[in-house]
Amino acid sequence: MSVDRTVIVLAAGQGTRMKSSLPKCMMPMLGRSLLGHVLFAAEALGAGRTMVVVGHEAERMSAHVAEIAPYAATVLQAQQRGTGHAVRVAADALGELSGTVVVLYGDTPLLRRETLAAFMGAHEAAGNSATVLTAEVADPAALGRIVRDADGGFESIVEFRDASPGQRAIREINSGIYAFDAGALREMLSKLVSDNDQGEEYLTDVLGMLRRAGRAVGTHTAEDVDDTLGANDRAQLAQLQAIMRDRVNGGWMRSGVSMDDPSSTLVDVTVRLEPDVTLRPGVQLRGDTVVESHAEVGPDSTLVDTSVGAGASVVRAHCVGAVVGAGCAVGPFAYLRPGAVLGEGAKAGTYVEVKNSTVGSGAKVPHLSYVGDASIGADANLGAGTIVANYDGVAKHRTDIGEAVFVGSNSVLVAPVTVADGSYVAAGSAIAEDVPSGSLGVARGRQHNSQGWVAKRRPGTKTDEAAQRSK
Incomplete structure (x- = not known):
């Protein structure tokens, strides 16, 4: 009133x-x-x-x-x-x-x-x-x-x-x-x-x-x-921010949040944390970020307007406008962009980028992959180097990957495309057509071995010597 x-x-x-x-x-x-x-x-x-x-x-x-x-x-x-x-x-x-x-x-x-x-x-x-x-x-x-x-x-x-x-x-x-x-x-x-x-x-x-x-x-x-205290220049501004940082972090620690190094941890006043959250050194939590109990963030992670579910782990990652479900594993060196939603127990691992996509419960994108404008079903697994090619130079297109799908390493899924539930994609494939449920999608040229090529083209090299010894 x-x-x-x-x-x-x-x-x-x-x-x-x-x-x-x-x-x-x-x-x-x-x-x-x-x-x-x-x-x-x-x-x-x-x-x-x-x-x-x-x-x-x-x-x-x-x-x-x-x-x-x-x-x-x-x-x-x-x-x-x-x-x-x-x-x-x-x-x-x-x-x-x-x-x-x-x-x-x-x-x-x-x-x-x-x-x-x-x-x-x-x-x-x-x-x-x-x-x-x-x-x-x-x-x-x-x-x-x-x-x-x-x-x-x-x-x-x-x-x-x-x-x-x-x-x-x-x-x-x-x-x-x-x-x-x-x-x-x-x-x-x-x-x-x-x-x-x-x-x-x-x-x-x-x-x-x-x-x-x-x-x-x-x-x-x-x-x-x-x-x-007021601030007249940027040096004074930094001094004031350090005081506010200590106030904010002190309040959270007294509320049950663990911080290894409060001096390197920046938490916006708009952030919400639950008891038993652990923040490792070098963490920045910005905007409307929410971290639930028993989750661990860091070291060296920045979360902006991101929610992290209970028991999740976010390590050396940058997340903006993302949803990380309970028990998820993110990073190290992952980038979750706006619209990235990870279901319970999902994984977005090393050098993985996810944008405007859902990753279903238990699904894994372990390393070296890009997922954009896609949905990935529960328990699916995308092998190393999988790329969702969502942009044709003019428009973005969707890719649907079903439940328990296995995509072999170094594969490209050319949107729009559907890889239906319970199917496989062979490693090294460029999938541009739908893969039906229970099928194996293969889209690569046949291998040809040129016998004697090393002896003819690389004679006297260490490779040639090794080949000769193996005979």
Whole structure:
């Protein structure tokens, strides 16, 4: 149920230091964009209105917001004239405001729901006109400092460039995340000015104005300083991803998932794992991947939007949009492409590629094979080097391989073709016509041996000497 809260997320900047064609807030991190992580955290507030302020690549950003958070609206900040100006643009677009307004930033992906909930609870319980989320950091660097009065209450926020040596020694910093009484915020936004070096309207000025007006301004300190971290370049982005990776992996391990090397294991926040799953080093699980109990993935495997059944094994494989049934064996060095469906106990082995095909229960494609646009029946076996030739240069065609079929090594099945239940294909055949049930399909030239060829054409070679000795 929504409550009388409004969330405003500032995401108008370009993020030039990322040096990316993507707007900074759209940069990906473990299954969501930076902005997506922030909006996910904000959902826990139950706000009745969520507004994202966009600017750089506004159309692209708006489309992204519509995709990941259809409940959120966007508003354009055509000129980036500071955080205060951005909030005023959002407030004007929202119209009448009441209750609590929370201001967040679209590049703080580590912000957690529990941190926001505690922050909001502290603000509303105190009845403050404004509350700022702070953090105690070992190295505050160039961040704004929280200056407190003699009683320990909030006095001001001092930017690094304006801070005295004593103030620069303060380790409590401003996260830039605020909660406001809507009426107080609206009143002070109308009084903001831009008479500073940057010619911008600063949201931090609102807190000072409120305090000078005798309004209650409070602070709430985040239990985990990582919640407040943002990313300005790709090096910082990697640092944030490492923190999130450790959080995600730690949660899964506490839920019964085994990881040999959590530092080399990347699991998107959208992935679902069951207890007793084992992830070996070098595993990446992306998108809507699901891995069921007692399955083992890795080492060195990437699964994207793939489901893995209970007790299956996926070793050094790349799987995208695939279904791996219970007890299956995949890899090493297999490639399952979209539409690949392996039934219970099936096998797709070494250097096997499967695309848009079903492999029936107990069926085996052990090595060096390509299967595309095909169905393979239960308990069938495709020998090494079997190729399903599904493409004629213009269109794709289907191949049906029945139950308990045995296809000999180095065979080509030229689609469209059916190899019916219980039939054989002789090794080295190029099958272009249907093979009836219970039959042996042979499609190859007869062998001819030229007697004495080595002695005539390769006399004196090691081969010839070996042939002479064998006589």
